């Protein structure tokens with residue numbers, strides 16, 4: 001088994017370099033101002049320029065204005081859009097880019113419904129629900145709510161770290177895992193040791209499988 005990894009919420013050049021060196025498959029840049037991990041267009045352009053071929057540059061949005069997404073796309077070479085709010089399937093599909101949709105899981109049946117509603121996505125990201133925040137909460141959720149029948153690649157997020165990612169992969173068998181807070185020293189600043197420990201755990205559990 002091989003589980004892909006996306007590291008989300010990077011804001012510093014040195015964290016991009018560490019994430020790329022660790023072997024991550026994708027990097028997430030947050031375009032959502034209330035987040036402590038939010039990046040400006042200029043910052044994002046500079047960060048993206050450090051990311052080599054075959055590492056996916058993902059732009060994360062929460063209920064954006066279409067004109068904002070378009071302005072980001074004109075400036076930053078994004079490979080993939082991630083919609084982490086209450087966007088409709090039609091909205092997500094309007095930018096002529098590949099996209100994934102995040103679902104904040106709080107009740108049974110929600111993921112099954114999202115697979116139907118967002119069938120045009122290239123993946124479904126499942127994250128913890130929180131009453132106040134859209135994501136990056138550092139909280140996990142009840143993985144037994146994740147169905148085994150998955151019409152789209154499933155990306156597991158929410159409260160992952162080197163301490164639980166191996167168990168998460170064994171129990172959930174996701175296409176990919178997504179981490180932010182679990183590899184940070186403080187909000188928006190990644191920790192090179194935590195990052196490398198996280199990747200080692202993913203590679204260890206994938207090798208033994």
Ligand SMILES: O=C(O)c1ccccc1NCC(=O)[C@H](O)[C@H](O)COP(=O)(O)O
Pocket residue numbers: 008009028030032035036037060062084127133134135136137138139157158159160178179180181182
């Ligand atoms: O990272 C943020 O601050 C954020 C804010 C608003 C919406 C989404 C956000 N992050 C989304 C991600 O893809 C995170 O990686 C995911 O929520 C998991 O975060 P964590 O539980 O901290 O690993």
